[in-house]
Structure formats: C-alpha cells, structure tokens
Amino acid sequence: MLEVVNLSKSFELHVSQAGKVNPIQGLSFGIRQGRFLGIAGPSGIGKSTILKCIYRTYMPSSGEIWYESLHEGRVDLALADDRQMIRLRERELGYVSQFLKVIPRVPAVDVVAERLLPFGWSQADARREAEAMLDALRIPWKLWQAFPATFSGGEQQRVNLARAFIVRPRLMILDEPTASLDRDTTAAVVGMLQGMKREGTTMVGIFHDWDVMEQVADEIVDIGRAGGATVRPEREAAAARTE
Ligand SMILES: Nc1ncnc2c1ncn2[C@@H]1O[C@H](COP(=O)(O)OP(=O)(O)OP(=O)(O)O)[C@@H](O)[C@H]1O
Incomplete structure (x- = not known):
C-alpha cells in the first residue's frame, strides 16, 4: 500500500554558515494495507520529516514514495503534482x-463537518x-458551537483527530496525535485507531508514549539504528516467542 524507496530530505539553512542539514538519507520501508507502522528514534532525527514528505508538506530531495491509490492507481507521492496531492488529501x-x-x-x-462536504453529504447530515x-x-x-482557536491544546488536538477520522482515510499519517491528551482520552483514541485498522485503514505514525505505540503499531521502524531496523512491539514479540 505504501512503499518508501531511498528517501532523502535535506534542508538549506539560510540563517547561518552551517549549510545543509540532512535528517533523512536513503531511507526505505514499506507498509501493507491495514497495518500500522510506527516510526521511532531520538528527538530531531527526522521522524516528522518523513511523515511530512509522505503527506507532501515537504518535497523530498530524492527517492520514491509509492502509494496504491483507490482512485488514481499507483502514485509516486514524491513526484505527484499539487492538484493530484489536493485530491488525494481530500x-x-x-x-x-x-x-x-x-x-x-x-x-x-463545522470545522469537522466540512470534511464530508466534498463526498456529497448534506450540511445537516x-x-x-x-x-x-x-x-x-x-x-x-x-x-461544539465555539471557535477552536480558543480551545485548550488537548481540545484542539481532538478537533484535529475528528477532522481526520471523520472521512475514514485509506492512509492515516499520525504525528504525535495523543501528545496533549489525558489518559482516558488517549485510551478512546487508541480504541478508535484500532477500530479503523480493523476496517482496513493503513497507518504510519509517531507516538511520544511508547506504551501507546505498542498498543497500536504492528511494527516499528527505529530510524536511529543503522539501516532503519524494524523493531516489533513487545506484545507481538512475546506472541512470536510462544508460537
Ligand atoms: N522546515 C525545516 N527547515 C529546516 N530544518 C528543518 C525543517 N524541518 C525539520 N528540520 C530539521 O530536520 C531535523 C529533523 O526534524 P524532525 O522534526 O523531523 O525531527 P523529529 O525526529 O520528528 O524530532 P522530535 O522527536 O523532536 O519531534 C531537525 O534537525 C530539524 O531542525
């Protein structure tokens, strides 16, 4: 469903003589449909940069990001034009x-409801x-009728989640989606992610909290290790040990 091949991303630093930073260099990994791939690694190593390249907030410097689109066939997100990206995001x-x-x-x-309008939903529904x-x-x-700009960090994050979850995307990209949530709300979000995964949504995500990562991820790529070694969550590893 998603195959990242030899992805690199560098940034030009204009504010100093430092030149470039190259957080991602020649990274490859793949995700099958309905699986959850976690990305782990130390702060600043480039985890968010990978997700932003997939969603194309950032243009990769080189490499390929093959996505099996439902409507558009096999698309290299690293090369897709802006109009195609807008369609895919929608x-x-x-x-x-x-x-x-x-x-x-x-x-x-309405911030949440507007996501359904391109799918032909009526305003009321x-x-x-x-x-x-x-x-x-x-x-x-x-x-519900208040403006999210005035919401707390955790409330804003939940509006963000609602906007993403409501359209049941085929590929969900999650960058610390539970960072400002309390324990009960985090548990509710974990339950919703597990439900979406059962329905076939493919996911790639970063979680600050390793416990949450282990509850949702089928496998974890640790990009701090040479070659981005894949680490399996403990529960799967434990199940494998008893097989
Ligand atoms: N737009 C940008 N311009 C310049 N440098 C950037 C930009 N975005 C990211 N970087 C740099 O790329 C590196 C990786 O950043 P990134 O946010 O991907 O790390 P991360 O692993 O997600 O970190 P954290 O766990 O702390 O969120 C950092 O050194 C960061 O400063």
Whole structure:
C-alpha cells in the first residue's frame, strides 16, 4: 500500500554558515494495507520529516514514495503534482499533528463537518456525523458551537483527530496525535485507531508514549539504528516467542 524507496530530505539553512542539514538519507520501508507502522528514534532525527514528505508538506530531495491509490492507481507521492496531492488529501490521506490550523471564527462542529462536504453529504447530515465524532472524542457539547482557536491544546488536538477520522482515510499519517491528551482520552483514541485498522485503514505514525505505540503499531521502524531496523512491539514479540 505504501512503499518508501531511498528517501532523502535535506534542508538549506539560510540563517547561518552551517549549510545543509540532512535528517533523512536513503531511507526505505514499506507498509501493507491495514497495518500500522510506527516510526521511532531520538528527538530531531527526522521522524516528522518523513511523515511530512509522505503527506507532501515537504518535497523530498530524492527517492520514491509509492502509494496504491483507490482512485488514481499507483502514485509516486514524491513526484505527484499539487492538484493530484489536493485530491488525494481530500479523499484518501489523513494527517494529524499536534497543531490545529483552521479558518478563524468557524464553530468546531463545522470545522469537522466540512470534511464530508466534498463526498456529497448534506450540511445537516455532515453536522450530525461531526457531533457524533466530537462526542466520541470527548469534546463537551457546550464547545461544539465555539471557535477552536480558543480551545485548550488537548481540545484542539481532538478537533484535529475528528477532522481526520471523520472521512475514514485509506492512509492515516499520525504525528504525535495523543501528545496533549489525558489518559482516558488517549485510551478512546487508541480504541478508535484500532477500530479503523480493523476496517482496513493503513497507518504510519509517531507516538511520544511508547506504551501507546505498542498498543497500536504492528511494527516499528527505529530510524536511529543503522539501516532503519524494524523493531516489533513487545506484545507481538512475546506472541512470536510462544508460537
Ligand atoms: N522546515 C525545516 N527547515 C529546516 N530544518 C528543518 C525543517 N524541518 C525539520 N528540520 C530539521 O530536520 C531535523 C529533523 O526534524 P524532525 O522534526 O523531523 O525531527 P523529529 O525526529 O520528528 O524530532 P522530535 O522527536 O523532536 O519531534 C531537525 O534537525 C530539524 O531542525
């Protein structure tokens, strides 16, 4: 479903004489449909950069990112043009980070509901679905009509999750999606991710909390190790030991 081949990304540093930073150099990995690949490694090594290259927030410096699209066939996301990326983001790719970027003065319920409109949903049905999603993510109903710009960090993160989850993307890209959440909300999000995985969503993600990573990931690429060795979560490793 996703195959990253020899991916490299470097950044030109304009503010100093330091030249370039090259966080990602010749990285390769693949994910099968319905699997969750975790990415681990020390701070600053380039984990978020990989996700941003897949979602094409960043243009890779070189390499290939092959994605099996439902509507567009096999696409190299490293070369796809902007219009194709917009279509794929609207219909197939979900991206959740810690930071919410939305138009100011739009109520939370509409920020979430608007994701369904390109799929032909009516405004009323989309709102009802958005309310159910906000409820599942434990956003109090009193905030549904409020503007997310005024929300706490954890509330904004849940609006972000709701925007991504509501369209049931084929490929979900998660950059520390539970970083500002409390334990109960994190557990609710983990349950929703597991449910989506059972329904066939493919996911790639970074989690600050190793326990959460182990609950959702089928395998973990540790990019701090030479060659990006794959580490299996402990529960799978334990199951394998008893096989
Ligand atoms: N837009 C950018 N311009 C310049 N340098 C960048 C840019 N984005 C990332 N970098 C650099 O690339 C390196 C990797 O950053 P990245 O955010 O991918 O790391 P990370 O592994 O996700 O870190 P953390 O775990 O701390 O979030 C860092 O040295 C960072 O400063």
